[in-house]
Amino acid sequence: MAIGPLLLPxxxxxxxxxxxxxxxxxxxxxxxxxxxxxxxHVLPTEARALVLRARxxxxxxxxxAARAAYEEAARKLPQLSDWLYLRAxxxxxxxxxxxxxxxxxxxxxxxxxxxxxxxxARERTRDFAGAIRAYNALGARLDALxxxxxxxxxxxxxxxxxxxxxxxxxxxNNSADTREAIDLFDxxxxxxxxxxxxxxxxxxxxxxxxxxxATAYAKSLGAGLGDxxxxxxxxSVLFRLRRYGDAATQLAKVRAxxxxxxxxxxxxxxAQIALGNTEAGRSTLRAITVAYPTDTSAASALLLLADLAxxxxxxxxxxxxxxxxxxRFPTGRHATNARFRAGMIAYIxxxxxxxxxxxxxxxxxxPNSSEALAAGYWAGRSYAALGxxxxxxxxxxxVVDKDPLSYYAVMAAKRLDTxxxxxxxxxxxxxxxxxxxxxxxxxxxxKDLGMDVEAGFENDRLFRDAMANPTRMVATAHxxxxxxxxxxxxxxGRRALDEVGHSPENYRLYFPVLERETLISSSKENxxxxxxxxxxIRQESNLIRWRLRRLGREASCS
Numbered sequence: 001m002a003i004g005p006l007l008l009p010x011x012x013x014x015x016x017x018x019x020x021x022x023x024x025x026x027x028x029x030x031x032x033x034x035x036x037x038x039x040x041h042v043l044p045t046e047a048r049a050l051v052l053r054a055r056x057x058x059x060x061x062x063x064x065a066a067r068a069a070y071e072e073a074a075r076k077l078p079q080l081s082d083w084l085y086l087r088a089x090x091x092x093x094x095x096x097x098x099x100x101x102x103x104x105x106x107x108x109x110x111x112x113x114x115x116x117x118x119x120x121a122r123e124r125t126r127d128f129a130g131a132i133r134a135y136n137a138l139g140a141r142l143d144a145l146x147x148x149x150x151x152x153x154x155x156x157x158x159x160x161x162x163x164x165x166x167x168x169x170x171x172x173n174n175s176a177d178t179r180e181a182i183d184l185f186d187x188x189x190x191x192x193x194x195x196x197x198x199x200x201x202x203x204x205x206x207x208x209x210x211x212x213x214a215t216a217y218a219k220s221l222g223a224g225l226g227d228x229x230x231x232x233x234x235x236s237v238l239f240r241l242r243r244y245g246d247a248a249t250q251l252a253k254v255r256a257x258x259x260x261x262x263x264x265x266x267x268x269x270x271a272q273i274a275l276g277n278t279e280a281g282r283s284t285l286r287a288i289t290v291a292y293p294t295d296t297s298a299a300s301a302l303l304l305l306a307d308l309a310x311x312x313x314x315x316x317x318x319x320x321x322x323x324x325x326x327x328r329f330p331t332g333r334h335a336t337n338a339r340f341r342a343g344m345i346a347y348i349x350x351x352x353x354x355x356x357x358x359x360x361x362x363x364x365x366x367p368n369s370s371e372a373l374a375a376g377y378w379a380g381r382s383y384a385a386l387g388x389x390x391x392x393x394x395x396x397x398x399v400v401d402k403d404p405l406s407y408y409a410v411m412a413a414k415r416l417d418t419x420x421x422x423x424x425x426x427x428x429x430x431x432x433x434x435x436x437x438x439x440x441x442x443x444x445x446x447k448d449l450g451m452d453v454e455a456g457f458e459n460d461r462l463f464r465d466a467m468a469n470p471t472r473m474v475a476t477a478h479x480x481x482x483x484x485x486x487x488x489x490x491x492x493g494r495r496a497l498d499e500v501g502h503s504p505e506n507y508r509l510y511f512p513v514l515e516r517e518t519l520i521s522s523s524k525e526n527x528x529x530x531x532x533x534x535x536x537i538r539q540e541s542n543l544i545r546w547r548l549r550r551l552g553r554e555a556s557c558s
Contacts, residue, residue, distance in 0.1 A: 030444045034483035043448050047076040051084070051449045063091040063124065074104075079438075080445045082110035083454045090117050093125035109439075109461040123147065141168060142177055142184075149188050162189060166196060169203045178207035186212075194223035198230070205233050210240045228254055232264050239271055247271040262288055262297035269301065273308075282308060299329040303338060319345040336362055340371040347382055356382035356391075373399050373408040380415065405497065405510065421507060428505045430478040431471050436462065440479045463488050470500045477509045486512065 030042050041048060054069030067088045074084035082105045089101040098121055105111050119134035128147050135144040145168060148161040165185055172178040182200055192200075201216030217234040220226055226234075231254050238247035248271040254264035265288050273281035285301040292298050302325035309318035322342040329335060343358030359379035363372060380395035396412035403409055404420055413420045439462050446455040463485070466476035477492035493509030500506060 030441075033444050033447050034440075041448055042444055043077065047073060048449060050076065051451075054087070055450070058087070058091060061124075063093075067091045071101075077445065079442060080449075082107050083442075083446060083451065086110060086113055086117050086454075090121045091124055092121055093127070109457055112461075113457065119143070142181055145181075146184055149184070166199050170199050172203065172207075175207040178203050179209055182207075182209060182212060192219075194220045194225050198225050202230070202233065205237050210237045213237045214241060214243075228256070228260050232260060232267070235264065235267055235271075239267060239274070242274075244271040244274045248275070258292060259295060259297075262292035262295040265291075266297045266300050266304075269304070273304075278308065293328070296329070296332060299325055299332045299334050302328075303334050306338075306341070315345050315349060319349075331365075336366045336369045336371050339365075340375055343375065343378065343382075347378060352382045352385040355379075356386065373403055373406050376402070377408040377412050380412065384415070404502070405494070421502070421504075428508055430505060431475050433472055433475040435465075436472065436475050436479050443483075459485050459488070463492075466492055470496070474500065474506065474509070481509065481512050 033040055033042055050069060050073045054066050054073055057063075057066035057069060070084050070088035070091070074081040074088065077084065085101040085104050089098040092098050092101070095118075098118060102111075102114050102117075105114070115134070115138055119131055119138060119140070122128075122131035122134055132144045132147050135141070135147070145161055145165050149158060149165065162185075165181060169178060169181045169185065172181065182204055185200070189196075197216040198220035201213050201220055204210070204213035204216060214234070214237050217226070217230065217237065221230060221234060231250060235247045235251035235254075238244075238250055248268050251264045251268035251271065254261050265284055269281045269284035269288070272278075272284060282305065285305050288295075288301040289298045289305075302321055306318040306321040306325070309315070309321060319342050322338045322345070325338050326335060326342070339358050339362040343355045343362070346352075346358060347355035356379055359375040359382060362369070362375040363379065366372065376395050376399040380392040380399070383389075383392035383395065393416060396416050399406070399412040400409045400416070400418075400420070410420060439458055443455050443458045443462075446452070446458065459480075462476060462480070466473045473492055474496050477489045477496060480486065480489035480492070483489070490510060490512065493506060493512075496506040497510055
C-alpha cells in the first residue's frame with residue numbers, strides 16, 4: 001500500500017500555507033544562520049570581526065587582550081552583551097572584576113551560567129585550588145578530578161586522585177562522563193593493574209566503549225579476576241564488535257547459575273546465527289527452552305525461533321512457536337509482540353477469526369502498548385473480512401480517537417470514509433511573544449559569531465520556558481520551525497495539538513514543510529505531485545528516526 005496517499009489530508013493542509021516559511025526578505029539571512037549557514041551574516045561586520053578576534057586571543061591564552069576585546073564587543077552588540085560579558089569574566093583573574101561583569105547581566109539564562117563561568121575563570125587563570133572548589137560545589141566532580149591529576153601535583157595527591165577517578169568511573173551513571181573519565185585515566189596513567197582494567201571494562205561496556213571494554217576484559221579476566229557476569233559482558237562486547245566466533249566461545253564458558261547460563265546461551269545462539277551457523281543457533285535455542293523452560297531467556301529463544309521460521313517462509317511453524325511462547329509466558333515482556341505477530345500470520349493465512357481474537361486479546365491485555373494502534377486497525381480489517389461491520393468500524397473509530405495523528409489513524413479514517421482534517425487555506429496567524437522573539441534574535445547573533453555553546457543554552461531555556469502556557473508554547477514552536485531546533489518545534493507542535501487543539505496552525509507546526517516553494521516547483525518540474533513528495537519526505541524521515549531509536553535500543557541491550 002502506498003504511504004503517500006494516506007498522509008495526503010495532513011500534508012495538503014500544511015502545503016496550503018507558508019506556516020514554516022519566512023517570506024520577509026529582510027529576515028532571510030537570519031533564517032539561513034539559524035539553519036546552519038556559515039556564509040550569510042546578520043551582525044555588523046566590524047563588531048563581528050571584533051568578537052572573532054577576541055575568540056582567537058582567547059584560544060591563544062592571551063587572556064587580558066581577549067578580555068578587553070570581549071568587553072568592547074559587549075558595548076558594540078548590546079543584544080549579546082550578557083554572553084560577551086560572561087566571556088570577558090571567563091578570562092579575568094581578579095574576582096572583583098569578574099563580579100563587576102556579573103552585575104551587568106540582564107537575562108536569567110546568562111545569570112544561570114555565572115557559577116560555571118567563575119569556575120572556568122579560576123582554571124584559565126591557574127587558580128587551580130579555587131577552580132577545584134568551584135567545580136566540586138557545582139557537582140562537576142570529574143572536572144575537579146581532572147585538575148587534581150593534571151597539571152602535575154605531588155605524588156601523594158596523584159595517587160589519591162587516581163583512586164578517586166577509578167571510583168568515579170565505577171559509580172558514574174552518565175555515559176558521557178564515564179567515557180570522558182576513562183579517556184582521562186588512559187591519558188594520565190599509562191600503567192594499569194588487572195584490578196584497574198576490570199573496573200574500566202565494566203564501565204566501558206555500559207557506556208559505549210566496546211573496544212576499550214574488550215581490551216580491559218581480556219587483561220582482567222586473563223588474570224583470573226571477574227565473575228560470571230563479567231564473562232557474559234565480555235561475550236556481549238565481542239558480539240557488538242562483530243567478533244562472533246570469539247563471542248560464542250566466551251559465552252559457552254558460562255554454565256551456572258541457571259539464570260545467567262540461560263542468558264549466556266541465548267547470546268551464544270545469536271552469535272552462531274550471525275556467523276551463518278543457523279542450524280547450530282537453532283539447536284542452542286531449542287536447548288534453552290528445554291533446560292530453562294521457565295526462564296525469560298526461553299521466551300526470547302522461542303521468539304527468535306519464530307523469527308527464523310518466518311525467514312524460511314514457514315509461517316505456520318512461526319505461529320505455532322509464538323502460541324507456544326504465549327502459553328508459557330502470557331504476560332512476559334515479549335507477549336505483546338508475539339500476540340501481534342501471531343495475529344498477523346493468522347490474517348495472512350486467511351484465518352480471520354483467529355486473527356481477530358489475537359488482536360483483541362492484545363488490546364485487552366495491553367491497550368497502551370506500542371502495538372495497540374496497529375492491533376486495533378488489523379482487528380478492524382479482520383472483522384470486516386468476516387462481515388462484521390459493527391465491530392470493524394468500532395475498532396477503527398477507537399484507533400482514530402486514541403491517536404488521530406498516527407499512521408494507523410489515517411488508514412482507519414480511510415476505511416471509515418471520513419476525513420481527519422478539513423481543508424483550510426487560510427493564512428496562519430501565530431501569536432508573538434516579545435520574550436521569545438528577543439531570545440531568538442540573541443540565538444541568531446550567537447550562531448553568527450560561532451558561539452554555539454551559548455546558543456545552545458539559549459535554546460534549552462527557550463524550550464523549557466515554552467511549557468509556561470499554551471500561547472508561549474505555540475509561539476516558541478513557530479519561532480523554532482525551520483531552525484536547527486526543528487525537532488523541538490515538532491515536539492511542541494505535537495503537544496500543542498494535544499493540549500491546545502487540532503487547529504490548522506497546530507497541524508502545520510507538527511507537519512512542517514520547509515522550503516515550500518522549492519518543493520512545489522521542483523516537484524512540478526519533474527511531473528510529481530508536491531503533496532505526494534512532501535508525504536514521502538515526512539514518512540521516510542519518521543522511518544529514519546525509528547531505525548535510529550531501534551538501533552540505540554539494540555545496542556543498549558546487546
